[in-house]
Amino acid sequence: DTGVSQDPRHKITKRGQNVTFRCDPISEHNRLYWYRQTLGQGPEFLTYFQNEAQLEKSRLLSDRFSAERPKGSFSTLEIQRTEQGDSAMYLCASSPGLNYEQYFGPGTRLTVT
Amino acid sequence: AQTVTQSQPEMSVQEAETVTLSCTYDTSESDYYLFWYKQPPSRQMILVIRQEAYKQQNATENRFSVNFQKAAKSFSLKISDSQLGDAAMYFCALIQGAQKLVFGQGTRLTINP
Numbered sequence: 001d002t003g004v005s006q007d008p009r010h011k012i013t014k015r016g017q018n019v020t021f022r023c024d025p026i027s028e029h030n031r032l033y034w035y036r037q038t039l040g041q042g043p044e045f046l047t048y049f050q051n052e053a054q055l056e057k058s059r060l061l062s063d064r065f066s067a068e069r070p071k072g073s074f075s076t077l078e079i080q081r082t083e084q085g086d087s088a089m090y091l092c093a094s095s096p097g098l099n100y101e102q103y104f105g106p107g108t109r110l111t112v113t
Numbered sequence: 114a115q116t117v118t119q120s121q122p123e124m125s126v127q128e129a130e131t132v133t134l135s136c137t138y139d140t141s142e143s144d145y146y147l148f149w150y151k152q153p154p155s156r157q158m159i160l161v162i163r164q165e166a167y168k169q170q171n172a173t174e175n176r177f178s179v180n181f182q183k184a185a186k187s188f189s190l191k192i193s194d195s196q197l198g199d200a201a202m203y204f205c206a207l208i209q210g211a212q213k214l215v216f217g218q219g220t221r222l223t224i225n226p
Contacts (some may be wrong), residue, residue: 033213042117042204043158055203056213091158095212102147102214104158 002026004105006092012111020078021108024083032075033102034067035091036060045090049075064071082112115140117207119217126195127225133180134190145209147181149190152219153201161203164188187219192222200224212215 005024012055013019025032035043046065047057051072053110054062061067064082079086089109116139127131131203138147149161153164164172164181171179172179205217 031212035214040219042206042219043213043214045213048213058213093214100164101160101207104150105159106157 001097004092004094004103006090006105006108008108009106010109010111012113015082015084015112017082018078018080019082019110020076021090021092021110022074022076023105024074025091026103029094029096029103030072031095031097031102032069033093033095034075034077035093037089037107038087046077046090048074049085057079079110084112086110086113115116115142115145115207115209115215117205117215117217118206121220122218123221123223124162125223125225126140126192128195128197131191131193132222134203134222136188136190136191136217138186138205138207138217140186140207140209142183142209145187145207147179147187148206148208148214149177149179150204150206150216152204153198155167158204162190173226178181195224197224197226 007022033048034046037043049069064080067077089107091107092105095102118137120160145166147164151161152158162174176193178191202219204219206214
């Protein structure tokens with residue numbers, strides 16, 4: 001069990017470009033979550049999956065954001081036409097089930113210039 | 114809507130002393146879970162302690178304990194015998210229903226040697 005991993009750890013992109021982040025959860029964790037954290041703030045929920053089904057999306061997740069978990073294992077989060085306001089740490093977490101604690105990855109820090 | 118409030122942006126304590134971090138929350142549900150997470154500088158978020166709302170007994174994990182006051186919707190974290198490695202951002206979080214974590218704004222804890 002190697003924990004939750006995220007790739008890349010850092011991403012610098014120019015405004016208007018598309019970016020994609022990957023999250024590999026702890027094996028056999030059927031729930032996977034994405035959060036966004038801006039400097040000095042607590043993480044904010046974006047979306048979550050149970051297996052391959054995306055069960056909830058936050059209103060923070062505009063139509064420029066899309067997330068997938070095609071085989072119920074790893075997940076990707078894509079941001080199209082990035083804006084400077086998208087600069088943040090994007091955190092992924094996984095959980096083995098209902099009401100269990102979530103285990104977080106190291107995050108992907110996105111900087112949009 | 115659920116909310117979590119941490120009213121102490123920063124706290125400091127002398128090494129080996131005890132410190133208490135405050136957290137209040139609001140929810141209309143009777144079944145929920147509360148967590149304290151620790152986020153060291155440039156490192157990933159890790160779980161410190163969890164409390165089930167239906168349990169009256171306060172949770173304890175080694176030097177970490179909570180004071181859970183359900184009627185007052187208060188959930189404070191006490192760290193005994195503070196160590197330099199305890200320096201971090203501490204986030205209080207609530208989970209219920211839709212299983213997404215709702216975080217407070219965080220408290221930055223400094224340990225003075």
